[in-house]
Amino acid sequence: MLRKLSIVAFAAMLAAAPLPVLAQSKKDSVVMAMALEPPGLDPTNAAAAAIAEVTLYNIYETLTKINEDGSVSPLLAESWTASPDLKTYTFKLHKGVKFHNGEPFDSAAVKFSFERNGAPTSTNKDKSLYQAFEKVEAPDADTVVITLKYGEPNLPFLLGQASGSIVEPKSAATNVTQPVGTGPYQLSAWAKGSSITLSKWAGYRNASAIKLSKVTIRFISDPAAQAAALLSGDVDAFPRVAAQRTLAQFKADPRFNVMVGGSRAKTIVGINEKKKPLDDVRVRRAILAAIDRKAMIDGAVDGFGTPIGSFYVPGALGYVDTTGINPYDPEKAKKLLAEAGVTTPLELSLKLPPPSYARQGGEILAAQLAKVGIVAKIENVEWAQWLSQVFAANGPHNYDLTIVSHVEPFDLVKITEPDYYLGYNNEAFNALYKQIVATPDEAGRAKLLGDAQRMLATDAVAGFLYQPQLITITNKKLKGVWKEVPQFENDFSTWYWE
Amino acid sequence: MTIDAPLATRPLPARTFWRRALRHRSFVLGGALSLLVLAAALLSLVWTPWPPTEIDIASKLRPPSAAHWLGTDSFGRDIVSLLLAGARSTIMVGIIAVSIGLTFGVCLGLIASAKRGWTEEIIMRFADFSFAFPAVLSAIMLAAVAGPGMVTSIVAIGIFQIPTLTRLTRGSANAIWAREFVLAARAAGKGRFRITIEHVLPNILSILIVQVTIQFALAILAEAALSYLGLGTQPPQPSWGRMLNDAQTLLFQSPMLAVYPGAAIAIAVLGLNLLGDGLRDLLDPRLARER
DSSP states (O other), rough: HHHHHHHHHHHHHHTTHHHHHHHHSSSSSSEEEESSSSSSSOOTSSOOOHHHHHHHHTTBBSEEEEEESOOESSSSSEEEEETTTOOOEEEOOOOBBBTTTTOOOOOOHHHHHHHHHHHHOOOOTHHHHHHHHHEEEEEEETTTEEESOOOTTTTTHTTEEEEEGGOTEEEEEETTOOOOOSSSEEEEEEEEEEEEEEEEEEEEEEGGOOOSSOOOOOEEEOHHHHHHHTTTTSEETTTTTOOOOHHHHHHOOTTEEEEEOBBBEEEEEEEEESTTTTTTHHHHHHHHHHOOOOHHHHHTTTTOOEESSOHHHHHSTTTOOOOOTTTOOOHHHHHHHHHOOSSSSSSEEEEEEHHHHHHHHHHHHHHHHHTEEEEEEEEEOOOHHHIIIIIIITTTOSSSEEEEEESSSOHHHHHHTOTTOOOOHHHHHHHHHHHHHHHOOOOHHHHHHHHHHHHHHHHHSSSEEEEEEEEEEEEEEOOOSSSSSSSOOOGGGGGGEE | OOOOOTTTTSOOOOOHHHHHHHHOOHHHHHHHHHHHHHHHHHHHHOOOSTTTOOGGGEEEEEEEOOSSTBBOOOOOOOOHHHHHHEEEEEEHHHHHHHHHHHHHHHHHHHHHHOOOOOHHHHHHHHHHHHTTTTTTHHHHHHHHHSSSOOOOOHHHHHHHHHHHHHHHHHHHHHHTTTHHHHHHHHHOOOOOHHHIIIIHHHHHHHHHHHHHHHHHHHHHHHHHHHTTTTTOTTSSSSHHHHHHHHTTTTTTTTTTHHHHHHHHHHHHHHHHHHHHHHHHHHHHHHHHHHO
């Protein structure tokens, strides 16, 4: 009897075997690589952009979705309406959506997520936005009403970021290692230091539209290794690859699709305004006057950048060119330092995070500052150290200068935060920002945004360097990968093999 | 009873030494290469074709020309100037680190050999223990505590040298302590300290000199490795290891950028090793007599 059964089982296995073989012949998995490994997988409790690159729109979803062109479309919310003063938003939620653990997605989950983001103990990177929510109401299971303390014209956009991911109340605490969301993918493996594997979730509301059943994300920080991984075919796609120096080779190779896209990122020299003598605007202007942006762009990112003069980028609403406000002028820099009564050489610490734009940019910055009598002492630090020593809101802000790229779109609000690492804290600017968000009409807002940019440039709040252009290289047969990068994310639901 | 004056303590007449040395192939080649590196380091103190840290982005990655003999790197810095200044960093780290290792290693080895017993046991077990930590590992530990930098790497390499030199000193010194002339000195009433200074140390000096050249080569390699990993000499100070690191991303574009510092490290290490080989042959009386 047992023997018969095993024969039947064997026959059944044989019969079933051709099916997976057939399925494999049509390629449905992708190996993607990115430079940095995320510290965890909860985008609502940490600032690292790498978390969003893995999770946003894949594991977690948001009420709205930011598209490749920067426009906003519905995702977990079917539709929304705003009051004329832009203080009250009403979101109608998608019905019948479930979380990976089987719990229903409803207005209670949204209310829980947003209130958690704005809680006093929250470490959400957009905490200030959620603290500006006067109340989040859930009149019924499919409706959420958000009332803000001020008008926020960009709310639908802002809620489409990873920090606005909707989490499930019971599993929220363990999302760092066991993420539970409503997205089309689930975490299936995480080999720390090497790769993360996501697999398609069969229970997704629109599962048939998701083409890739498995995505492996590898972490390769070294630029030479990044190029080698692509060339050898180990990696099918590398968004935001550090291949500025090997671009010609990839362009000439018919196996690859090379895309150079814009970004909303701003690479800046962070200046700690809480420290003497950097609290003196003349010293900060001197630093800016010592910086040759063109050399910086050519040297640090091999020319892939557009100069900026403020915390705002070309292509955004109300952009004005402020690069002429503190232009490159080493003689003026020396004069400004003398005026401020600074004895040269002035020694400043320059803490650099790992990416090549920072490390290479740091050497160039140090050489440029040396010419006006500022000795920048380079300290190369790891991300964890950089976040805790330089950036963390509750951290010591123990630095004089740093170089970093702020990849978040529309983050002028950061400058108004009292414990932001730049330490600007200017009442006039904060008032102006309040006025901007309280102005519903675009033309009026654009004008005020222009004023804000000019104010930041004039006060030399930071050494505003350039808007980086980001390079994405993919296998030519892989389609649906975004070229433009309004925010750092990889939407696997749009990817497919030709 | 007459006592033979110990053979090895009698210094080789300088003229004889040099006559033999100049005929010794590996000594001459090693000496020449080492002198070349030393000369480059000394020259960089007074002159380099261009200021080694001056960045000129407009002329980055230039091929060799009359103005830049070996071309420029990705920041437009002159390669020749960087190599010269890098030699200075390398030699400085080497000298200080080997001095640290030599001072502590020889002292500990001599003490162990002179005292014997528990003292020797403790010192030698401590040396065994520290052998377990290679230079890179101790540098990473030190960097975590004190932050990466030239001083950290010097200290790490220095510490890494101590156990080797301790073992060597103790082993060679023990052999000397067993010799008849030491017995005679003890019979004549000389103390352990005096015997160590007057008889033991001079007799192991030639062994130490040979070992120092080898340790120096190891220190250069360790410095380059640490700087390559970003734990050693910090920018903008030039260093061969960091040049290699910078060249890494440009391997496809300008492979020569990696060849130059690599060749410099190879020349320095090869030179010192050949010099050490030569010195061993020349200073070891047994080998000298066999010839």
